[in-house]
Amino acid sequence: METLGQFEQVVLTAILALGENAYGVTIHAKVEDLSKPRKVARGAVYATLDRMEDKGLIASWLSDPTPERGGRSRRHYRVEKPGEKALRESAKQAQRLFEVIAGTLGGLAWKPRR
Amino acid sequence: MEAAALIRIWEQAVERLIPPASAAAVLGDLRESCASSGEYVREILKIVPFVIVSQAARHLNTPVLMLQVALIYYCWGELAAALAMPVLMLREAYQPLARPDPQKALRVALLLAFSGLLLFIVMPVWIEGHVAILFTAAPLSLVLCAIRTSVIVSMDRLDMVFPQALSLAQLAAVRDGFLARLRWRRRFEAIALALAALFWPGLIGHGLGLSLAAIYLAAALYLLNGNLFDGAKTALDFIGLRAAYVEEVSGEQQLSRFLCWLWVVPGLILVAGGIVPGLAPEQLISRAVLALLLCFGAGAINREGRGQVQEEISQLSRLRETVA
Numbered sequence: 001m002e003t004l005g006q007f008e009q010v011v012l013t014a015i016l017a018l019g020e021n022a023y024g025v026t027i028h029a030k031v032e033d034l035s036k037p038r039k040v041a042r043g044a045v046y047a048t049l050d051r052m053e054d055k056g057l058i059a060s061w062l063s064d065p066t067p068e069r070g071g072r073s074r075r076h077y078r079v080e081k082p083g084e085k086a087l088r089e090s091a092k093q094a095q096r097l098f099e100v101i102a103g104t105l106g107g108l109a110w111k112p113r114r
Numbered sequence: 115m116e117a118a119a120l121i122r123i124w125e126q127a128v129e130r131l132i133p134p135a136s137a138a139a140v141l142g143d144l145r146e147s148c149a150s151s152g153e154y155v156r157e158i159l160k161i162v163p164f165v166i167v168s169q170a171a172r173h174l175n176t177p178v179l180m181l182q183v184a185l186i187y188y189c190w191g192e193l194a195a196a197l198a199m200p201v202l203m204l205r206e207a208y209q210p211l212a213r214p215d216p217q218k219a220l221r222v223a224l225l226l227a228f229s230g231l232l233l234f235i236v237m238p239v240w241i242e243g244h245v246a247i248l249f250t251a252a253p254l255s256l257v258l259c260a261i262r263t264s265v266i267v268s269m270d271r272l273d274m275v276f277p278q279a280l281s282l283a284q285l286a287a288v289r290d291g292f293l294a295r296l297r298w299r300r301r302f303e304a305i306a307l308a309l310a311a312l313f314w315p316g317l318i319g320h321g322l323g324l325s326l327a328a329i330y331l332a333a334a335l336y337l338l339n340g341n342l343f344d345g346a347k348t349a350l351d352f353i354g355l356r357a358a359y360v361e362e363v364s365g366e367q368q369l370s371r372f373l374c375w376l377w378v379v380p381g382l383i384l385v386a387g388g389i390v391p392g393l394a395p396e397q398l399i400s401r402a403v404l405a406l407l408l409c410f411g412a413g414a415i416n417r418e419g420r421g422q423v424q425e426e427i428s429q430l431s432r433l434r435e436t437v438a
Contacts, residue, residue, distance in 0.1 A: 024143035042143075042157060043164025046136065050168045059357030062138075062431045070125065072142030073432075078353055 002055055002086045009090045010034050011048045015058060015077050016087065023063075023074040024049075049077060057083035120151035128158050133169035133207045135424075140165060170207035177372045179203065181379060189386045189405070211428055213421030216266050219414075223262045226410060227255035254403055261407070262414050269418040276426075279434040282352045289359045296366060303373060304337035310380075318383055326380060333376060352435040360430050367423040371416050378412045 004012065014030035015022040027049070028042045052058045059080050062073040079087070125141055132140055140161060148154040179202055187195035214222075280288070311330035315323035350358060385405045 024139055025147045028143075028147075041160045041164065043161040046140065046161065047164045047168035050136075050172050053357075054172060056357075056361065059353050060431070061353065061356065061433075062428075066142075068146055069142035070122070070145045072138045072145070074142060075139035080354060080357065 002057060002082060004057075004086050004090050007044070007048055008052060008057075009087065011045060011052065012057065012079055012083055012087050016079050016084075020076070022077045027077065052083065053077075055082075056080060057086060117150050121145065121148060121154050124151055124154050124158070128162070131158075131162055132165055134209070134211045135169055135173075136165045166204070166207050170203050173206040173209055174203060175206070175368045175371055178368075178375050179206075181372070181375045185379065185382055185386075188383065209420060209424070211424045213266075213269070213418055213425065216263075219262050219266065219417075220259050223258035223410070224255045227258050227406070254406070257407070258410055261411055265411075265414045265418050269422055276429040276433055278432070279436040281436050282355065285352065285355055285359070285433070285435075289355065289362070292359070293362070296362075300337045304334040307331070307334040307337070307373075307376075314380055318380060318387075322383060326383075329376070333373065356430055356433060360427050363423055363426055363430070367420060370419060374412050374416055374419075378408050381408050 010031055011027065014027050014034060018026050018030055024042075024046065028040065028045045031045055032040050049058065049060070053060055057080060058077050060075050060077050062075055065071045065073050121144075125145070129137060129141065144154060144157055144161075148157060179199070182202055183195050183199055186198045276288075307330045311327040311334070314326045314330065317323060318326060382405060385401050385408070
């Protein structure tokens with residue numbers, strides 16, 4: 001199974017959250033939102049999308065061209081089954097880390113649902 | 115000047131900087147999200163390097179690159195190989211989304227005939243034959259144009275035109291047909307490679323010939339691998355199936371490019387190996403012309419094939435689902 005890098009996790013989560021409205025502009029905005037306070041270069045998002053598509057984690061397709069985009073199509077993205085699986089695994093790992101940190105340091109207000 | 119007009123000017127300026135595979139999506143996104151030309155320029159500067167590297171990596175065919183660089187090294191030395199490598203990698207990033215324009219293709223053929231032979235003239239060891247070489251360029255350019263035209267015409271016959279919409283079952287049937295044809299072709303190619311491998315040690319000499327035979331046999335075994343294009347991704351919805359099909363079409367084209375160059379390598383080794391200092395001008399010319407023809411033929415077939423696949427992928431990316 002594919003192991004995700006940290007930035008890949010963020011981009012995949014953004015696509016998952018956006019559902020049918022996941023394309024370059026919205027994905028970048030969501031990734032910035034998820035990565036706060038860090039700024040994210042849009043180019044890095046495009047490069048990650050390409051890489052994840054090559055790995056079969058996401059699929060893309062083109063919409064009809066629209067005038068507000070200068071007659072250009074949107075490239076829409078969707079998380080595929082291997083992507084979902086890898087994301088679940090990453091979430092489980094994050095949960096384990098959270099439990100160790102919360103158990104050791106304490107004082108973390110939020111606790112994920114089991 | 116208003117911001118929208120300035121953005122349009124910038125768009126035209128940077129359109130060629132962005133690899134064609136990403137251009138529409140990236141420029142469309144920028145048009146949609148940038149309010150001022152200043153913001154547009156800042157964004158484009160941050161995006162372009164990422165996109166170029168990403169597309170170069172995405173379209174890079176490592177075995178083909180290695181073969182090409184090894185051939186350049188064999189024919190022209192280490193400096194030429196080192197210089198050619200980044201150029202070849204960048205060329206991958208900027209591959210067009212469609213087949214090359216026939217007029218442009220023929221112009222390139224003419225240019226190549228003269229510049230290719232000019233390259234031999236500037237090499238000091240063969241200075242005696244330089245006038246004769248120049249005379250050869252004119253008829254050679256006609257031959258190259260004929261090769262290019264025949265490749266374009268033959269590829270036009272293989273055009274794959276998708277309708278704007280297909281049902282899931284129809285798309286699955288198209289893909290199954292593609293995979294079935296591919297399996298048969300790969301089997302024939304594997305047999306041909308294995309048979310050819312037997313001849314290289316005798317023809318090329320033991321060291322290089324054996325290495326080449328080993329590469330041919332490895333390629334044949336790879337093609338016979340049952341897991342290659344096994345069509346296992348059957349339980350998919352329309353988007354998943356379309357993505358799998360695009361991946362298979364693209365993978366098949368990458369493999370075809372490698373095989374095409376693999377068939378050219380022995381010929382080039384034989385031709386280039388015979389070019390030595392003191393060679394008679396007519397022998398030099400015939401060998402130089404042969405080397406050019408081999409490289410040009412392989413290049414033309416690959417360019418057309420790649421353009422055709424890019425067109426096919428573009429059509430697939432826009433394909434809509436209909437209810438059967």
